[in-house]
Amino acid sequence: MRVTPILLGVLALPLPMAAHASTRSDVAQLRAELEAMRSSYESRIAQLEKRLAESEKKENALAQNREQTPPAYSAPVADAAVMQAPSAPTTDVMPKISLVLQGGYRAEKDIANRTPVGFLPASSDTGSKRGFSVDESELVLDANVDPYWKGHATFSIIDGAANVEEAWFQSLQLGDGLTAKGGRFLSNIGYLNNQHPHMWDFADAPLMYQVMFGDRLSQDGVQVTWLAPTDQYLEVGAEIGNGNAYPGTSHPGAGDWTVFAHTGGDVGISSNWRAGISYVQARADNRKGTINDLNDVSADTYFSGKSRAWLADFIWKWAPNGNNHNQYFKLQSEYFHRNEGGQLDCSNNLASGGSCVGLTDNYTSQQSGWYLQGVYQFMPRWRVGLRQDQLNVGTVDLSGNAAYLPATSYKPEKTSIMLDYSPSEFSRFRVQWAQDRSIQNLPDNVLTLQYIMSLGAHGAHTY
Amino acid sequence: MKYLALLFGLLSALPAVPAQAALKVFACEPEWGALTQELGGALVSVYSATMAQQDPHHIEARPSLLARTRNADLLICTGAGLEAGWLPVLLAQSGNAKVQTGQPGWFMATDGLALLEKPIKLDRAMGDVHAAGNPHIQQDPHMIAAVAQRLNQRLQQIDPANAATYQHNYDSFNQRWQVAMARWEREAAPLRGKLMVSHHKAFTYLYHWLGMTEVGTLEPLPGIDPSAQSLVTLLQQLKGKSVYAIVRAPYNDARASEWLHDHIGAPAVELPFTIGGESGTDNLFGFFDVTVKRLLEAH
Numbered sequence: 001m002r003v004t005p006i007l008l009g010v011l012a013l014p015l016p017m018a019a020h021a022s023t024r025s026d027v028a029q030l031r032a033e034l035e036a037m038r039s040s041y042e043s044r045i046a047q048l049e050k051r052l053a054e055s056e057k058k059e060n061a062l063a064q065n066r067e068q069t070p071p072a073y074s075a076p077v078a079d080a081a082v083m084q085a086p087s088a089p090t091t092d093v094m095p096k097i098s099l100v101l102q103g104g105y106r107a108e109k110d111i112a113n114r115t116p117v118g119f120l121p122a123s124s125d126t127g128s129k130r131g132f133s134v135d136e137s138e139l140v141l142d143a144n145v146d147p148y149w150k151g152h153a154t155f156s157i158i159d160g161a162a163n164v165e166e167a168w169f170q171s172l173q174l175g176d177g178l179t180a181k182g183g184r185f186l187s188n189i190g191y192l193n194n195q196h197p198h199m200w201d202f203a204d205a206p207l208m209y210q211v212m213f214g215d216r217l218s219q220d221g222v223q224v225t226w227l228a229p230t231d232q233y234l235e236v237g238a239e240i241g242n243g244n245a246y247p248g249t250s251h252p253g254a255g256d257w258t259v260f261a262h263t264g265g266d267v268g269i270s271s272n273w274r275a276g277i278s279y280v281q282a283r284a285d286n287r288k289g290t291i292n293d294l295n296d297v298s299a300d301t302y303f304s305g306k307s308r309a310w311l312a313d314f315i316w317k318w319a320p321n322g323n324n325h326n327q328y329f330k331l332q333s334e335y336f337h338r339n340e341g342g343q344l345d346c347s348n349n350l351a352s353g354g355s356c357v358g359l360t361d362n363y364t365s366q367q368s369g370w371y372l373q374g375v376y377q378f379m380p381r382w383r384v385g386l387r388q389d390q391l392n393v394g395t396v397d398l399s400g401n402a403a404y405l406p407a408t409s410y411k412p413e414k415t416s417i418m419l420d421y422s423p424s425e426f427s428r429f430r431v432q433w434a435q436d437r438s439i440q441n442l443p444d445n446v447l448t449l450q451y452i453m454s455l456g457a458h459g460a461h462t463y
Numbered sequence: 464m465k466y467l468a469l470l471f472g473l474l475s476a477l478p479a480v481p482a483q484a485a486l487k488v489f490a491c492e493p494e495w496g497a498l499t500q501e502l503g504g505a506l507v508s509v510y511s512a513t514m515a516q517q518d519p520h521h522i523e524a525r526p527s528l529l530a531r532t533r534n535a536d537l538l539i540c541t542g543a544g545l546e547a548g549w550l551p552v553l554l555a556q557s558g559n560a561k562v563q564t565g566q567p568g569w570f571m572a573t574d575g576l577a578l579l580e581k582p583i584k585l586d587r588a589m590g591d592v593h594a595a596g597n598p599h600i601q602q603d604p605h606m607i608a609a610v611a612q613r614l615n616q617r618l619q620q621i622d623p624a625n626a627a628t629y630q631h632n633y634d635s636f637n638q639r640w641q642v643a644m645a646r647w648e649r650e651a652a653p654l655r656g657k658l659m660v661s662h663h664k665a666f667t668y669l670y671h672w673l674g675m676t677e678v679g680t681l682e683p684l685p686g687i688d689p690s691a692q693s694l695v696t697l698l699q700q701l702k703g704k705s706v707y708a709i710v711r712a713p714y715n716d717a718r719a720s721e722w723l724h725d726h727i728g729a730p731a732v733e734l735p736f737t738i739g740g741e742s743g744t745d746n747l748f749g750f751f752d753v754t755v756k757r758l759l760e761a762h
């Protein structure tokens with residue numbers, strides 16, 4: 001990976017700047033302290049002035065002065081009872097902590113391998129989750145480390161397992177529009193990829209994300225982004241990671257890399273938009289995927305090779321006068337095109353009545369897909385949404401494995417409608433109905449009831 | 464990897480932005496943009512992230528704001544948590560070292576001021592309370608004067624070459640401001656002691672300044688929209704009280720205040736809330752002229 005030295009070079013940049021910035025921040029701190037002292041004196045003086053003004057007023061009243069003069073102004077002074085109260089945790093010294101609770105109820109058919117037909121799935125089985133369930137609870141911590149870095153962690157917790165979803169640090173002082181990030185983070189490719197499930201407008205990820213990344217692409221590595229010095233928003237960036245996550249697999253060294261560019265702006269005061277294009281390349285070594293073979297028996301496949309994908313994303317938001325409290329509309333769409341080339345092994349499952357004999361042979365595929373969704377808030381607290389998902393199996397060349405695995409020209413698709421109600425900014429209830437035709441001959445109607453509760457710090461949301 | 468090199472190559476070939484003498488100022492709210500304009504004059508080029516029709520509590524960190532934050536020399540915001548839902552994203556993604564927390568280019572208007580209504584207990588069951596105290600200080604011209612004093616110092620610190628001009632602008636502004644405040648206070652004397660109902664607790668400093676008393680809010684709790692039930696409760700709470708006016712900001716839904724007006728008779732008044740909120744409020748002087756006039760003419 002030729003890019004590694006560049007990235008390391010960029011990461012090393014803040015060090016010579018540190019000394020300079022630290023004297024600056026010392027000055028700023030001294031100034032802040034001086035200002036705090038002065039303001040405390042000012043408030044005491046204001047109190048004295050207030051008392052003075054009050055006694056003057058009494059004197060005036062005694063003097064029977066009938067002239068209409070407004071009483072003297074008293075600067076706001078926090079009253080004693082409040083002053084004695086423990087100070088509110090508004091300083092950002094402590095990490096901002098928030099917890100997101102999610103769960104609900106789902107009614108759908110009992111299907112073991114709920115993977116769109118014709119795609120090699122992410123190994124983590126997205127099987128049925130029927131009835132009542134508690135989804136992952138998300139614990140988020142976020143704070144500035146010092147003047148130079150910011151830190152962030154997101155843990156997902158469910159039934160005895162805690163996962164580190166994100167754990168990264170990010171530069172604050174590189175300047176010139178440059179930002180570097182290191183650790184584990186959600187990749188900046190596409191639009192939806194770096195959003196956590198509680199921010200989604202639907203209860204599940206679009207089919208496109210399910211087949212591309214098993215919901216989303218997570219990176220263990222570094223990211224560098226650069227914002228152009230123009231009034232038109234233009235961001236470009238690159239990431240390099242270990243590529244452990246689907247569509248890659250774990251192996252030593254750098255496994256995947258991405259590049260992306262986003263631009264956007266305002267149209268009048270009521271509309272704004274963002275569009276982007278991204279590229280991701282990953283390497284897979286024996287990537288496991290479980291599909292149904294020609295005998296309709298579950299078969300484990302192992303893919304080794306390269307996976308390359310292009311993504312295009314677009315979002316347009318509208319709110320009257322840019323005030324989204326009462327009403328807003330957003331239109332969002334993403335498209336991907338992926339080609340994979342290498343070797344595929346379908347491990348022997350003859351014993352369970354399957355058709356695979358354990359052959360390893362060439363495999364190439366060119367596949368694509370998209371989703372288009374609209375979400376409309378028609379009155380405060382209430383929103384409706386419609387999403388159309390479409391995948392194109394494209395051309396798949398199984399070589400010798402064509403004798404054991406099914407070929408299909410079926411186009412998986414899914415239509416979802418949702419209605420959600422948010423009693424406040426911190427709670428949301430959703431009902432979603434989807435007609436899922438992602439598996440040939442197994443159309444399903446899926447009903448989802450969902451709740452999302454956000455506790456703690458006020459999270460700032462990305463666009 | 465060739466693509467990446469090509470992309471960066473192309474971008475670095477973009478024409479460099481011509482060196483501009485004017486200090487680029489990113490104002491979170493129009494009132495701070497207007498104040499910076501008063502003190503900076505031709506030395507500053509001000510961009511306001513929000514306008515009067517928008518609720519500063521709920522703004523999206525949209526692409527145009529990111530681009531403007533990236534290029535700012537000075538970021539001036541209310542602070543005290545008002546922009547908690549969007550400003551952190553702008554700062555974190557801007558790649559601009561000058562305006563990060565604690566840097567000279569980072570200016571929070573509420574810093575060092577004694578804020579009213581600082582909660583003793585923090586619990587979201589009490590609504591989306593402002594933990595640091597009520598941040599809507601721009602409703603009191605004395606607060607504006609205090610911010611102007613600090614902002615003058617900060618502008619001189621960031622742009623020392625033009626310190627004399629900033630000082631001159633500040634002296635001129637302050638003199639006119641003191642005169643104007645005395646006039647507003649004289650004009651508004653009849654408002655003293657009046658009982659007020661507000662949509663959100665956004666006018667606390669206005670009431671404090673003019674000696675009015677807030678006897679209720681249309682929002683049952685901060686950040687929670689009025690409902691039919693909460694309005695009936697409010698109506699009962701207001702029984703026997705002679706409410707002078709029901710006030711709201713331009714971005715508030717008018718229906719709740721009109722409903723209350725129909726039931727208690729007190730006039731529903733839309734106040735500018737900030738610069739540009741009503742015609743005639745394109746600067747800070749006009750903002751208070753219209754605010755005081757609207758209140759006086761309510762009856």
Ligand SMILES: [Zn+2]
Binds near residue numbers: 520593598663664665
């Ligand atoms: Zn507020």
